[in-house]
Every structure is written in C-alpha cells, then in structure tokens.
Amino acid sequence: MMIFKEFEIEYSGGKVKASASGSNKNIAWESNSAPDRFVLNLTAEKEIELLSVRAVFERRFSPEEVLFLNGYQSWTDSAEHNVNEKLHGIDKLPKFLVNRFAFNRYGD
Numbered sequence: 001m002m003i004f005k006e007f008e009i010e011y012s013g014g015k016v017k018a019s020a021s022g023s024n025k026n027i028a029w030e031s032n033s034a035p036d037r038f039v040l041n042l043t044a045e046k047e048i049e050l051l052s053v054r055a056v057f058e059r060r061f062s063p064e065e066v067l068f069l070n071g072y073q074s075w076t077d078s079a080e081h082n083v084n085e086k087l088h089g090i091d092k093l094p095k096f097l098v099n100r101f102a103f104n105r106y107g108d
Contacts (some may be wrong), residue, residue, distance in 0.1 A: 004033035
C-alpha cells in the first residue's frame with residue numbers, strides 16, 4: 001500500500017514543500033490522499049509557471065512479497081528477491097582482485 005508523505009512544488013515565484021493543505025502569498029494548495037490516489041489542487045493569486053511537481057510516497061511491503069530486480073547490463077543477473085534480502089557487493093573481495101579486474105568501475 002502506498003502512503004503519501006509529502007509534495008514539493010517549484011514555480012516561477014518560489015518553492016513549496018508540505019505534507020498538508022496550506023498557502024503562502026502566491027499560491028494556495030489543497031491536498032487529499034486516499035489508498036488509491038493523491039489529489040493536489042493549486043490556486044494561484046497571479047499567473048505562475050510550474051517548473052516541477054514532486055510527490056513522495058512510502059511503500060510498505062509484507063514479508064512474503066518479492067521484488068524482481070534487473071540490472072542494466074546484458075550480463076547482469078535478474079532475479080526475484082525477498083524484501084528483507086541483502087544483496088552482496090564487492091567489499092569482501094580482496095583489493096588486488098578489485099584493482100586487477102576493475103570490479104569497482106562497473107556500476108552494478
């Protein structure tokens with residue numbers, strides 16, 4: 001289930017970061033969230049240009065859910081992982097191997 005946390009609006013007259021309805025000298029905003037949607041209504045006192053709008057949600061996973069993780073390289077493994085599973089990095093490899101094969105330069 002997605003849980004609404006906050007939104008951020010950047011516009012020609014400033015920036016707003018909030019988690020509930022409110023207003024400032026340029027705009028008023030009203031936010032409503034439900035389990036299946038988020039609605040943000042803006043009312044501007046004068047003409048503004050919206051530069052960006054961002055909403056932040058939290059997703060809580062149940063212990064039995066799995067995630068499909070896919071790498072961006074053709075040789076990268078793709079697999080389903082448990083939500084509590086940890087992916088192991090290269091920090092346990094001997095430094096001479098990391099340097100010799102440039103493992104720390106691949107990005108995945």
